[in-house]
Amino acid sequence: MLPLRIARARRLLRNLLFLLLGIGIGLLGLRVWQTQNGPALQAWHRFVPADLHAAEIEGMDWAGYLAAEAALFESVRRNVTERLEPEDRTPLNRYFEGSPVYPPRFRQDWNRSYLLLPEGPPRGAVVLLHGLTDTPYSLRHIARLYQSHGFLALGIRLPGHGTVPAGLTVARWEDWMAATHLAVREARRRVPAGPLHLVGFSNGGALAMKQAMEALDDPGRGRPDRLILISPMIGITEFARFAGLAGLPAMLPSFTKAAWLGIVAEFNPFKYNSFPVNGARQSWRLTRALQAELDRRTRAGRLEGLPPVLTFQSVLDFTVSTPAVVNGLYALLPDNGSELVLFDINRNSMLGILFRTASETALGRILPPAIRRYRTIAVTNAGEGEDAMVARVTEPGATQSRDLPLRARWPEGVYSLSHVALPFPPGDSLYGIAPDPADEAFGVQFGTIAPRGERGALRVPLDGLIRMSSNPFFEEMTERIGQMIEAR
Structure with a gap:
């Protein structure tokens, strides 16, 4: 009887393996079909500039980093801009010299690393870390806020970013971490005394947290006094975990397009539209490394030295996991004066009847029941159907809010x-819903676009055009950051 059961179990296992193999082959074939029928790869998808990697960056100073960065942009000019096909020389292409969105034509190319100095001697320093596919442009308004408070502001371009999307096909999260170390070293070299703050947006938020924890063991890393996180990438969807599998066909020369999750026209001067598989994979690796270190330090009781963390997060975020911010970070933080600001949905919206139940109840589901060790602020309507807005504040250890x-x-x-809206004021020239005429123009105003018409007519995806790209509560957000800057 036993041998018969063993034989049946073996047959079942064999059949299951054949089934899984068939499913895998089917998915692989579907992936090949998708990529082969998608848009063609262009010069900015094929040319991989020789950006810096972790081993080089760790032994480099700021001047060396800027020199290497300048050489990098020159290589893009020679190998992409000067070699564009005639059909690619269009106003829509950021790599065409005659395009209104060609970055070198602007007063400052915000794709590159920068330093903003205050009028007098700096009383502190801040390092600003941008997000995935993004550039130092995304935190320029926060940088200027710090500059106005007497801080030196250093925004670093992370490897793989700001040049061509192909740069992200080879970048690793360890390269971004090494660049973070370099930026903090330079900030401390220039301002050896006074407070040091780290500001991280999206993927940069994960880097800022990782830097802060490393400094607990090694003060020479530059121990920050405050962390400001904006839509931080503490956790992302599980799809990113398996994104590397989507790129397997790219191992064969005929299927190189499989290395891309999205191939889109590059019309944004300061952000990639195309997205390589490796970008998702490296972000997932970074968040896994961050969460493992948070868990390890929590078990060992070694988070007590972390500085206060101020986080701004939308309850609806398609890119990062809002519950991970609450449960994977704030639930672990010590009672150190940290604060979480959540932006609720608009409960007075005429679209209310179209909301999914999960969207309507997101705020209540995300927050754990009071008592919490950190201050919570929910930016929400004063009442259902009301225009008036309030900050609903729950203090640490309290059960009631005001x-x-x-x-x-x-x-x-x-x-x-949305995930991308938080660091941009309504007056931002590129992303603002009401661009400030005094701000430098960057060739296009995404925040003002409200397209209406038939599907299939535009050369760009509608998803990117209708996504909210600026923050109507930006002034309140910067006031809160200003209060933290001035806190002793």
Whole structure:
């Protein structure tokens, strides 16, 4: 009887393996079909500039990093811009010298690393870390806020970014971490005394947290006094974990397009639209390394030295996991004066009847029941169907909240913020819903676009055009950051 059962179990296992193999081959074939029928790769997808890697960066100073960066952009000019095919020399292409979105034509190319100096001697320093596919442009308004408070502001371009999307096909998260180390070293070299702050947006938020924890063991790393995280990438969807499998066909020369999750026209002067598989894979690796270190230090009781963390996060975020910010970070933080600001949906939106139940109940589901060790601020409507907005504040250890009125209101037709909106004011020239005429123009104003018409007519995906790209509560957000800057 036993041999018969063993034989049946073996047959079942064999059949299951054949089934899984068949599914795998089918998925691989589907992936090949998708890529082969998608858009063609262009010069900016094929040319991989020789960006710096971790081993080189760790032994480099700021001047060396800037020199290497300048050589990098020159290589893009020679190998991409000067070699464009005639059909690629269009106003839509950021790599065409005659395009209104060609970055070198602007007063400052915000794809590159920068230093902003205050008028007098710096009283502190801040390092600003941008997100995945992004550039130092995304935190320029926060940098200027710090500059106005007497801080030196250093925004570093992370390897693989700011040049061509192909740069992200070879970058690794360890390269981004090494660049973070270098930026902190330079900030401390220039301002040896005074507070040191780290500001991280999205993927940069994970780097800022990792840097802060490394400094607990090695003060020579540059121990920050404050962390400001904006839509931090503490956790991302599980799809990114398996994104590397989507790129397997790219191992064969005929299927190189499989190395890309998205191949899109590059019309944004300061952000990639195309997205390589490796970008998702490296972000997943970074968040896994960060979470493992947080868990290890929590078990060992070694998070007590972390500085206060101020985080701004939309309850609806398609890119990062908002619950991971709450449960994977804030639930582990010591009682050190940290604060979490959550932006709720617009409960007065005429689109209310179209909301998914999960969207309507997101705020209540995300936050654990009080008592919490950190201050919580929910930016929400004063009441269901009301225009007035409040900051609903729950202090650490409290069970009751209090409402503080806010000046800002939701713009008409806007039902929520998005992952990309938080660091940009409504007056941002590129992303703002009401661009400030005094701000430098960058050839296009994405925040003002409200397309209406038939599908299939545009050369760009509608998803990227209708996504909220600026923050109507930016002024309140910067006021809170300013209060933290001035806190002793």
